[in-house]
Amino acid sequence: LTGYPTLRDVAAAALGREVDDLHTLTPEEQAKVYNGYIDPAVEVDGENVVFHLPKPYPPFITIIAHSGSWSSILDKEWCIEEAGCWDGQPDTWEKWWNPGGGEVAEASELFNIENGTGPFILERWDIGVEVVFKRFDDYWGEPAKIERAVIKKTPEWTDRFLWFKAGDADIVYVPRAHQPEVEGLPGVVSVHHLPTLSMNPVAFFVAPVVTEGNEFIGKGPWDGLGIPPDFFADIRVRKAFAMAFEYDTFIEEILLGEGYMTHGPIPKAFDWAYYQPEEELLWKYDLEEATRLMQEARDGEIWEKGFNLTILYNEGNETRRVAAEIFEANIEAMNPKFQIEVRAVPWKTYLGYMVTEKLPLFIVGWLADFPDPHNFAVPFVASYGTFSGWQGSYMIENIFEPIFDPLVEAGMATTDLAERAEAYYEISKQAHEYAIDVWLPQAEGIRNIRDWVQNYPFNPIFPGPYFYPMYKAYE
Incomplete structure (x- = not known):
């Protein structure tokens, strides 16, 4: 609504300086931010609520109309009097900003109470x-x-x-x-055969991984034990992993025949934004070509030295376990010096390693928050995305920022579906060109x-x- 991605950016524009912690703002500064940027964005005109968008945002009405928690409408008086929410004053809002640092749901005043008009x-x-x-x-x-x-x-x-x-x-x-x-x-x-609005699972490459306190890459100079931090910076390694996955076997044996191959971050359910003919962009299992790429990667150094790579999955997730084991079997078959360990850990542990960029390769998925391709483009390919933002500085600075950020913006620059589709087509093409991830087969829905x-x-x-x-x- 303000034209800025975060409230910190709004505060910086209003105050003319960087603001790291909004809790440090004085009442006068809070009022300046609120009155100058936030309050003008929404107004009441008779029986209508008017939103002033600084630029197009195609899924805006969908998000507002959705019954999910990201656009819930609550009674203001009840929120203030019963729940202890923000009192609506322009100079007090920092006390209610980002409760629990965004990590502790219980910190919200609305965590375990409800008020609404539902059935x-x-x-x-x-x-x-x-x-x-x-x-x-x-x-x-x-x-x-x-x-x-x-x-x-x-x-x-x-x-x-x-x-x-x-x-x-x-x-x-x-x-x-x-x-x-x-x-x-x-x-x-x-x-059977229900469409889904998800991309799960997907295997993400990280380059470079964070080395401090990282047990998954080995200690000291790379000598064949562990991996170099920028192992997946070489596109030949990324392509080799993509070609070392048995897609048809996974569909038949794990998804029981009710799955399909895909490309890029845009689900097939968004048929207007899904690139066709898809065959141009689908990776195929080709262990011979994958082996050739690994022989060439890093000027032959990987082939000569070998490596030890650990792939984690969250306990109980059998689909991700099997996906990791397929990588393990086929990568190890290339060269006896290639060793992969597949290990289960609790979800909390897995998440901690993932968000701190310590996992060279992580397997995870995304379920739609709202039904629009933008909700998949951002987490998967934007430099600030949920997953892409954890894929390491090389991937962010050399691929996501220069290649994908402009395309993500182009996909939101108009409400014309045909124009938006061109941006999402190009996202899928570039995702294949740069082999940013391995787009694993997706399951059809069953109820x-x-x-x-x-x-x-x-x-x-x-x-x-x-x-x-x-x-x-x-x-």
């Missing part, structure tokens, strides 16, 4: 165990058809399966490897429900069920 009331939230919603009979529209909806967190598949089979659970998440166990069960309906669940709407932007129109009956 359900939060009846109970047992953190880490279950959430219970109760029908709100005074809802402004037609009341929901079900009285309660319960979401249980049950990590163990065996428990979920037994409940589902017995009819004690209406909807369950089924890991792809266990899908055959529910196919054909009496009273179970499985819907498993009991046959008495009726009117379950499908919308790939919702990660879970939309309970409002649903009910239970035999029809």
